[in-house]
Amino acid sequence: MTQIEIGRLLRAGTTGFVAGCRVSQFTVPAFGELVRAPLGDSYQVYGLIHDIHIDDDGLVRQLVTSENISDEVMKDNRERRIVPVEMAVLAIGYEQDGRIYHLLPPRPPLSLDVIYLCDDEDVARFTSVGRFGYFRHILGAKDLPIGEVMAAHLGQAARAHGKSGDQWKDKATHELITLLRDNYPTLMNVLGALSDVSV
Amino acid sequence: MPVNFQQIYARVKEIAEGANESKRILEERRNQARELLSFYAADLDYLRQKVEAAKAVDANIRCATPLKESLASFYPPPVSVTDATVIAADGSQVNPDRHAAIQFCIINVGVIAMRLSSGEAPLVTVETELLYGDDLLPNGNPLSDGMVAMRRDIHERIKLDEVSKDINGPVVNLTDGTIELWGAKGDDPQAYANFVEQYLGVLSRLHSRGVVTAGYVEKPSADLVVRLLEIATADEEQIRKLRDFHPLRGVSDRWLYGERDNPLLPPGHRSAVFGLQSGSEKKYKGALSLHFFYLNVGTVGHPWPVRIEIPRWVAEDPKKLDLLHCVLIEQCKMMGSRPYPYLLHRAHETALVRYEEKGQIEQLLVLELRRIRAEVGDGSHKSSAKSLKIRTTR
Numbered sequence: 001m002t003q004i005e006i007g008r009l010l011r012a013g014t015t016g017f018v019a020g021c022r023v024s025q026f027t028v029p030a031f032g033e034l035v036r037a038p039l040g041d042s043y044q045v046y047g048l049i050h051d052i053h054i055d056d057d058g059l060v061r062q063l064v065t066s067e068n069i070s071d072e073v074m075k076d077n078r079e080r081r082i083v084p085v086e087m088a089v090l091a092i093g094y095e096q097d098g099r100i101y102h103l104l105p106p107r108p109p110l111s112l113d114v115i116y117l118c119d120d121e122d123v124a125r126f127t128s129v130g131r132f133g134y135f136r137h138i139l140g141a142k143d144l145p146i147g148e149v150m151a152a153h154l155g156q157a158a159r160a161h162g163k164s165g166d167q168w169k170d171k172a173t174h175e176l177i178t179l180l181r182d183n184y185p186t187l188m189n190v191l192g193a194l195s196d197v198s199v
Numbered sequence: 200m201p202v203n204f205q206q207i208y209a210r211v212k213e214i215a216e217g218a219n220e221s222k223r224i225l226e227e228r229r230n231q232a233r234e235l236l237s238f239y240a241a242d243l244d245y246l247r248q249k250v251e252a253a254k255a256v257d258a259n260i261r262c263a264t265p266l267k268e269s270l271a272s273f274y275p276p277p278v279s280v281t282d283a284t285v286i287a288a289d290g291s292q293v294n295p296d297r298h299a300a301i302q303f304c305i306i307n308v309g310v311i312a313m314r315l316s317s318g319e320a321p322l323v324t325v326e327t328e329l330l331y332g333d334d335l336l337p338n339g340n341p342l343s344d345g346m347v348a349m350r351r352d353i354h355e356r357i358k359l360d361e362v363s364k365d366i367n368g369p370v371v372n373l374t375d376g377t378i379e380l381w382g383a384k385g386d387d388p389q390a391y392a393n394f395v396e397q398y399l400g401v402l403s404r405l406h407s408r409g410v411v412t413a414g415y416v417e418k419p420s421a422d423l424v425v426r427l428l429e430i431a432t433a434d435e436e437q438i439r440k441l442r443d444f445h446p447l448r449g450v451s452d453r454w455l456y457g458e459r460d461n462p463l464l465p466p467g468h469r470s471a472v473f474g475l476q477s478g479s480e481k482k483y484k485g486a487l488s489l490h491f492f493y494l495n496v497g498t499v500g501h502p503w504p505v506r507i508e509i510p511r512w513v514a515e516d517p518k519k520l521d522l523l524h525c526v527l528i529e530q531c532k533m534m535g536s537r538p539y540p541y542l543l544h545r546a547h548e549t550a551l552v553r554y555e556e557k558g559q560i561e562q563l564l565v566l567e568l569r570r571i572r573a574e575v576g577d578g579s580h581k582s583s584a585k586s587l588k589i590r591t592t593r
Contacts, residue, residue, distance in 0.1 A: 059544065065535030072313050073533055073541060075320035081548075 004117040006035060007087060012108035015137075016047060016091050019115040020084035032152020034118040034126060035089055037109035042097045045105040046118070046126055046134075047089035048153055050144050054085050089115070090141055090149075092134035093126065100126055102133030123160035127168070132175045139179060139186070146186060147193035150176065154194060225449045229458075232450045235428040236463075240271040249430050250476055252438055259478035260441060262426035263491070266514070268471030270424065276467040276528045277521040283369040285526055286312040287542035288359045289550045290351035293557050294344045295335050298582035301565055301575055304330040304347055305557065308354045309549025310362050311542050315526075321542070323549055326358060329560070343386040352380055353394050356401045363410050371411040371526045375543050378402075378414035378508045379479050379489055395482055402487045406512045411519045414508035415527070415540055416491075421506075423475065423491070424452045456493045457504035464495035464504060467528050472514045483510070490514035494524065496531040496538040503538060 006029045007021030017037070029035065029049055038044040060077065063069060094105040109115075118126065126134075138149055154172055158165035173194060180187035239246055243265045253260050293305040306328040313321035335342045359372045380398050405412050425447050430438070437444045456463045456470055464470055475489040483489050488511045497503030507527065513519045531538035568575050 059548070062535050062537060063533065066533055067535075069533070070316075071318040072315070072321060075318070076311075076313070076545065079320045080323050081545075 004119070005114055006117050007084075007115050009037065009109045009111055009113040009115060010084070010086065012110070014091065014104050014108055015141075017045075017089050017109055019087045019089060021087070022079060022084060029087055029117055030152070032149050033156055034123050034153070035087075035115050036095075036118050036122065037113050037115050039107075039109055039113060042095075044095045045091055045109055046093045046095070046100075047091045048138065048149060049087050050090050050141070050149050051088035052085065053088065087115075090137060090144065092137045100129040102130055102137075104137070120160040120162075123157050124162075127157045127160070127172075132172060135172075135175060135179060139176075147189040150190050151193035151196060221449075228447050228450045229454065232425060232428060232447050232455060235432065235447075236270055236424075236455065239428065239431050240269045243267070243269075246270075246427060246431055249433070249438075250427065253430050253433075253441055254476065256439055257441055258480075260426075260430075261421060261423065261475075261477045262430055263423040264474035264476045265427070266472055266474060266490075270427075270471060271463060272471045273464050273468040274524070275465075276469075277525045279529065280369075280522055280525045281316040283371055283522060283526060284312055284314045284363075284366045285371045285373065285530065285542055286310060286359055286362055286366075287373040287540065287546040288355040288362075289375055289543065289546035290355045291547075291550045291552050292347050292351045293552055293560075294347050295330075295342060296582075298579035299561065300578045301561060301568070302331075302335060303561070303564060304335060304342060305552055305560060306330070306347065306351045306354055307550050307552045308351065308358050309546045309551075310355075310358045311545045311549060312362055312366070313542055315529075321545070322362075323545075324358070324362065325549055326354070328354070329564075331564070338387055338389045340387045340390075345386050346390055349380060349391065349394050353397055353401075356398055359412075360401045360404055363405070363408070369411070369522055370408075371523055372405065372413070373527075373530075373540060373543055373546075374414050375417075375547065376414055377416060378412065378510065379475075379477070379483065399482065399487060402483075402510060406486050406510065409512075409519075411513050411523050411526075412510055413513065413523055413527075415543060416506040416508060417539065419453060419504075419506040420451075422447075422450070422452045423473065423506075424455060424493075425450050427473075452493065452506070453504050457495055457497065457502035459500075459502060462495060462502035462504070464493060464502065466495055466498050466502070469494045469507075469524050472509075472520070475508070486510065486512040494527060496528065498538075 007019040010018045010020040012018070019035070019037075029052070031049055031052060033049050034046060035049060036044050036046050059081070063073065063077070091105055091108070093100060093102045095101070135150075138144070138153070139146060154169055157172070158169040161168040173191075176190055176194075177187065180190065246265050250262060250264050253262070288308060288310045290306060290308040292307065293303075295302045295304045308326045310324045310326075311321050330342070337346070355374055359374070363370045363372055380395055402412070429445060429447050430441070432446065433441065433444055470493040472490055472492045475491055477489070479489065489508060490511055490513075491506050491508045493504045494507050495502050495504050507523070509520075509523065513523060527540060530540035530542060533541040534544065565575050
């Protein structure tokens with residue numbers, strides 16, 4: 001299994017956590033991707049990246065007004081200054097002793113725990129368990145751009161499932177329609193976003 | 200109780216009423232200063248004689264001494280530099296607090312080195328010194344705030360020397376403020392003398408390696424060129440009472456070189472290089488003697504003259520002077536609308552000890568001392584009372 005480290009934990013709660021990384025590290029993770037935070041003892045928390053945030057500060061604000069920024073200044077700001085890229089992650093499940101649960105994790109990851117990007121094998125494994133139980137965490141997160149997160153996730157997961165990707169996506173879409181049958185605006189929002197996903 | 204705004208308001212009115220008259224007087228003096236500058240611009244021998252005469256009466260007099268260039272001369276920025284390493288250092292400190300539970304002092308120095316046009320990220324180093332116990336009583340005297348500041352300054356310079364030692368090619372060292380060590384000599388004369396001796400050693404090493412060394416003085420308040428003009432007009436009697444002779448009081452060098460509508464220095468230009476006549480002349484001798492020039496780092500319509508202090512080995516080498524001039528202009532441009540050398544800002548940012556960091560260090564120290572059952576005092580009741588939350592009135 002290839003382990004792609006994307007950052008370390010800044011702060012966490014039961015429903016989600018925020019990971020930070022230097023801008024120079026910031027090449028791999030993308031919006032909607034599945035990540036995991038291994039905590040030892042065969043326990044790890046899974047989550048979806050739902051926001052990537054880069055804060056400014058006084059110096060950056062001032063630098064943008066200059067005519068040209070040299071490569072050295074650019075690298076200094078990206079690699080040396082302590083302004084991390086923050087990735088907000090929605091907790092959607094956990095793994096204990098090799099078994100995956102689509103429930104909120106019993107305990108969140110701790111400060112500075114390493115966060116890894118899930119590879120195709122991880123994604124396929126996590127999304128194949130049960131009947132899309134983790135969807136309720138996404139659909140229940142009212143402050144999230146649910147349609148966009150769902151579309152990005154379904155795109156990634158369908159690719160991870162390889163040949164059976166289309167079949168998996170169809171099942172996932174049916175499940176979404178069932179779950180959102182009483183919430184027409186959200187359903188339209190999600191289906192609209194999904195229509196833009198190409199496998 | 201809040202501020203007594205009635206008293207403040209009355210005083211503000213008084214100030215505003217007097218402002219018109221002050222403005223007229225200042226305008227007259229400014230015109231006079233401009234005229235004097237034009238009149239004496241090329242009369243360098245005469246000016247040097249007057250400075251010598253003033254020095255004979257008061258060796259501590261502070262003013263500019265003209266070298267070879269006309270007072271009103273200015274020079275454009277040289278072509279861009281590609282091969283040089285710029286190093287900036289800055290420091291911050293936490294002074295010992297006798298009201299705290301435990302007395303300690305922190306000196307933090309940040310150094311940043313950038314190889315121009317290398318495409319590489321700069322090298323950043325931080326060195327933190329924690330002073331405790333007997334460290335706070337050097338030579339038996341309690342470490343004053345002034346001595347802490349001086350210790351910080353000397354640390355900055357030593358770090359610059361260390362970092363620049365292993366660098367090939369031209370090197371420019373920058374510090375914020377004067378290159379002359381400033382401090383309260385009276386607090387601990389022995390320590391002051393040691394610091395100056397150490398500093399002169401650092402400067403000598405930088406000189407031997409040909410490192411361009413400069414101090415960047417933002418919003419300079421010393422009016423060294425204006426003082427030179429005053430001395431130029433002084434007769435013998437006035438020279439004898441020079442400390443009371445200020446016919447151009449209120450006119451600043453910043454105004455002279457950076458008048459908003461008609462600056463003597465166009466954007467990016469530097470002034471003539473001057474010698475710095477001061478009481479420190481006895482310490483900073485030969486190649487280490489102090490010089491300066493003004494540099495307009497601003498833009499058209501927004502002049503911003505700053506004073507750049509340099510030692511003689513830089514002042515007398517046109518290549519070094521051009522390199523410094525160019526580096527400073529490029530560094531200031533990096534900061535956009537508020538020009539200031541980028542690396543000096545970064546050095547400051549690196550060196551800054553934040554309030555919460557101070558608290559963390561204090562906590563670490565207290566925990567470790569308690570662990571070995573050493574005696575740890577309590578904070579004063581006064582400081583405890585001051586930190587109480589205040590009820591604010593609307």
